[in-house]
Amino acid sequence: MEEDVQAERGISRRTVELVVASIFLLLSVVAFYDNYTRGAGWASDGPQSGYFPARLAVIMFLGSVFTFWVALRAKTEMFVTYEQLIRISKVLIPLIIFTIGIEWLGIYLSSALFLALFMIWLGEFGVIRSCASAFAFVIVTFVIFEKWFQVPLPKGPVEALLGL
Amino acid sequence: MENLNDLLNGFYVALSFKNVGFMIIGVLLGIVVGVLPGLGGPNGVAILLPLTFGMEPVSAIILLSSLYWGALFGGAITSILFNIPGEAWSVATTFDGYPMAQQGRAAEALTAAFTASFIGAVAGVILITFVAPLIASFALKFGPAEYFAVFFLTFCSFIGLGKDNRSKILVSLCLGFLLAAVGLDSVSGELRMTFDNPQLLRGFDFLVVVIGLFGVSEILVTMEEGLAFKGKRAAIDLKVVLKTWAGLPKYWLTLVRSAVVGLWMGVTPGGAIAASFMGYGLAKRFSPKGNKFGTGEIEGVLAPETAAHAAGTAALLPMLALGIPGSATAAVLLGGLLIWGLQPGPLLFVEQKSFVWGLIASMYLGNIVGLIIVLATVPLFAAILRIPFSVVAPIILIICAIGAYTVRNSGFDIGQMVIFGIIGYIFKKLDYPIAPLVLAIVLGDRTEASFRQAILGYEGSLSVFWSNGLVGSLMVIALLLLFWPIVTEQITAFRRRLAGAPSGS
């Protein structure tokens, strides 16, 4: 197993640890700045709105410094191999496109496309079977949300054309 | 006993053909509502409410409360199968329920969850039946200081000072608190950490974050390991139910403890969410198998489910007895009572006897109906795991997206969910604990608000937290729990030294 890890190329855990700790350091500084400028003291009637967040930001800062330091000294391990990363992006990138698509196409059309393409591309199902399943799923979703529970979900131009 | 007589009359009302029908419809709808993340019990009840305007009050509340039971049951299903908490109070159920499903024990976990729910709910109803007015007034003793003490206790019972990764626990906890603080501060009315951004203005909703952290990140982890669920396919039939039941009696202590925690949190009203976390935390602390929690221990499913349901049911008690909503769902039902022309409050028990006792009887019956329905569907739900990953994954992601949207009807929340999915993935791989983050997001704001309300009412003095016996003892218990691991650590180290064995590192 160990040899495998060495042979495969990827991102090292140490790098990710350092990046994540740095992001937390940055976040804690931003949070501290916002709360400190708004007032982080103890007024006559109790703590101000920034009192707790500012202190938590300091604790987070110290915790992240510690994590950073530990990560620096740790021996390097694999966080994720490039092969794994490609597999993840196969679902993550379509997911991001789907999310953006909701804004433009409405949730029903983009769900249908997402499901159908996912099945064709990754599941190697036939085109007709995939499209039929996607269509059926969207219809069921539509009936449950719009008709039964009367919860309006985001809609796009297709629904507008159909007058739904 | 007079109560028993009234209850029998109640059964007579609730057992009519029509009302049993409403019960079944309500439970089924509730399961759907509970399964779909985002569309929780309060939403489901609120959505159905207008349909009940023309109905008899008893039938209407039987329909709606059955929907509530259904939602309570349904929340566990996706938690166990896909690591997506269908309801906020089923987050703790994922901790052991999902690992069980991965080991091919989905049916066992579902049975345990449903049975535990039932036990919790029945404990709640029994409380309502016999001691309603007595207990209800206890809820009034809780001012902001007591609330703070309860939340503090929840944190202490759940987190404690563990041995590993202390800095990461701390960072995760602080991040949760900070995220919870983003948006409008309820005490000062100021905007915090929004940086004039209209999207940040709304803050981070607990459920959206959780759907991302748990559901979406799980899909990413699964993808990384290849295209399949890790779950082994075990034979699924109804025998599993009986086998699981046979193993339950030995966990009686966990069940009783969780039921008590749940009842107490429901009445006070700390709520089902806090109850589920506290139930899990205490079971982990005091169970002999505590160190195995998180790896698929059935006790880790029983504890939070019992507590959540006991709390969810007991939360109806202050509503009936005092007209105080103990939970969001109870608040909607309270609105319903008014619309049906009933005035909640202690007089309800006098003026509307058949209504109140019909409702209480329907709580017993609704939960029995619910248990039968969900148990019958265990094989069906467990069979979902047989569907190929390339079909289930996009469907899960779509349902997560819809769930994230429906929490607050906001499209931006879907984007937030994806971001938290990535964060969840990184957290898992780097061993940042997620539970403290989640707990801090759900209770952080309320904890801080009650702290500040308490101080405000006490003219800026901290002494409010030991101003009476109730709050004082809560604080002491909380601190004891916080330092419990250190105490036990010292005791075992001491014993080892006495035994002459080399001390562990």
Place this chain on the structure above:
Amino acid sequence: MDIRGLTLVVSACALGMCGTAFAAWEPTKPIEIIVPFAPGGASDQMARAIQGAITKNNLTKAPVVVVNKPAAAGGEAMLEIKAAKGDAHKLLTTSSGLYMTPLSSKLPVSWRDFTPVALLAQDEFLLWTYNDAPYKTAGDLLAAAKSGQNIRIGGAGSKREDNLITWALGDESAAKITYIPYAGGGPTSVQLAGKHIEASTGNPSEEVASWRAGNARPLCLLSPKRMAYKEKITDTAAWSDIPTCGEQGIKFTYNMLRGMFMPGGVSNEQRDFYVDLFKKVQETAEWKEYLARNALLPDFRSGASFVEFLTADEQRHKDLMDKAGFLAK
């Protein structure tokens, strides 16, 4: 975004406005009533009462759905209505938060971004205390505060209606009163019943259960006139028996609008459809029941008289909030 906005307008025209040359406009898809607060609150109850009244009496062909958008004290819902320019299938229920939320949080939105449809009613506020409290009138309470006792008044939220009333009472009587903001009217009522605060400033609907149960009792009504509801609520008293605060020597009065708005940029025909719809709602038995149950002050206004009301009401809030120091810096 611009192109998309344009297509929306064009399609809206194709579906709706262009047809109005022949017949009055009618909704072509479900009408969404957006409630800027969580399910169960007073605004939510009003929206659902309207939904019930419309559905039961078949006042429109299109279904009516209620959507809760509670984030940021209603700020999100208002921003969304602002963004939904020209969408004639969205309505927004409003309370004083309509002015108070933007003023106290610098939110870039105002009712002038919307199309005012109608004022449906005004909500009352009362000063409540717990049942066995020593105070018989509002004057007793304020006198206690002046003598140095720690008088705490609880209410829903910060820099909102309850906070403003508490400030005004303290300001008028030169007494030091502590305001404690809770998450909503429900929790406030519990805190009062549990004697964790000395008084609260709830609406009738928020405290009626507690009043009937003997947990709380009203001191006075913060309206210029007594309420008209003569039906007994408790064994001895009706809403109309509660004295106004004016009768107890307090000048400050406060009422809160409960109104309906549409997004900006809709046609007059579309607005008139809803004005007409709400006029019909006013006539239904369900609505009258709703008013009585929540002891609301019936006050229907539309068109110019509603706009006049809004202008004056907004100015009053601005002045009061300025004096109270609630305006965003």
